[in-house]
Amino acid sequence: MAKVYDRLDKDNGSWGWRGAIRDGRSKEEQDQLLNTVADCALSDKEDVWECLDGPNRKFTVGWMRKRIADKYQETKGKTRWCRWVPKKIRIFIWRLSRNRLPVKDNLERKGIQVNSRRCEMCKEEDETAMHTFHDCMIIKELWSKVKMWWSIQPPVPTCLEDLVEKMEIQAKSKTEKQLLFVVCAATLNQIWKNRNEAQFHNKGIQVNDMFLNVQKESALWIESRAYKVELEKLLWVNSPRLAVKTM
Numbered sequence: 218m219a220k221v222y223d224r225l226d227k228d229n230g231s232w233g234w235r236g237a238i239r240d241g242r243s244k245e246e247q248d249q250l251l252n253t254v255a256d257c258a259l260s261d262k263e264d265v266w267e268c269l270d271g272p273n274r275k276f277t278v279g280w281m282r283k284r285i286a287d288k289y290q291e292t293k294g295k296t297r298w299c300r301w302v303p304k305k306i307r308i309f310i311w312r313l314s315r316n317r318l319p320v321k322d323n324l325e326r327k328g329i330q331v332n333s334r335r336c337e338m339c340k341e342e343d344e345t346a347m348h349t350f351h352d353c354m355i356i357k358e359l360w361s362k363v364k365m366w367w368s369i370q371p372p373v374p375t376c377l378e379d380l381v382e383k384m385e386i387q388a389k390s391k392t393e394k395q396l397l398f399v400v401c402a403a404t405l406n407q408i409w410k411n412r413n414e415a416q417f418h419n420k421g422i423q424v425n426d427m428f429l430n431v432q433k434e435s436a437l438w439i440e441s442r443a444y445k446v447e448l449e450k451l452l453w454v455n456s457p458r459l460a461v462k463t464m
């Protein structure tokens with residue numbers, strides 16, 4: 218197959234097409250193409266891909282992520298991308314912080330009919346994301362167990378994004394900040410799992426079991442994903458700060 222380059226007479230800049238292009242669609246297309254490359258200066262160097270406004274004209278995933286975040290996301294709240302948490306859970310937290318989970322309130326706003334608006338965990342209030350993940354009295358019990366486990370102040374979130382941030386803000390080091398993010402992510406994940414069990418399989422909520430699962434799951438993620446951290450499992454359940462050593 219001939220390349221465009223092969224059709225170009227390098228000495229006088231004219232094109233060698235099979236037949237002369239005079240008018241009609243071919244002429245229009247040719248003019249458009251010539252316009253596109255009008256500012257190009259050809260050289261004998263190898264072709265390379267360049268990212269015109271990337272750092273040093275290079276493409277990096279981190280740079281592209283920042284560009285997308287700057288251009289398309291709402292200004293408040295940065296995207297959290299802690300590697301100690303599995304990708305699926307990171308996406309779940311991202312959807313939650315932007316209130317994109319299919320809780321009843323969100324479904325109704327999209328015009329989807331729901332049988333009942335009630336939260337299936339407490340059966341007392343309407344189900345919104347804020348209710349499900351924080352305000353529900355059953356879930357408040359779970360959060361207070363998590364707060365006691367880490368001896369931190371109960372955060373009072375004003376929105377879904379605050380929930381994670383107000384936990385992390387109490388960290389005394391970078392490692393602790395990541396640990397609190399993992400714990401927060403495991404708690405939110407347990408809440409969603411149990412909410413779905415209550416919603417679709419009529420299962421009752423056992424706060425104690427949820428809390429034990431938060432401890433188990435967060436330990437598992439740290440052990441398998443935080444390479445420079447050593448975790449003493451027995452200490453983790455009672456004194457989590459003492460259980461973690463950075464290498």
Ligand SMILES: [Zn+2]
Binds near residue numbers: 337340341348353355
């Ligand atoms: Zn509730």
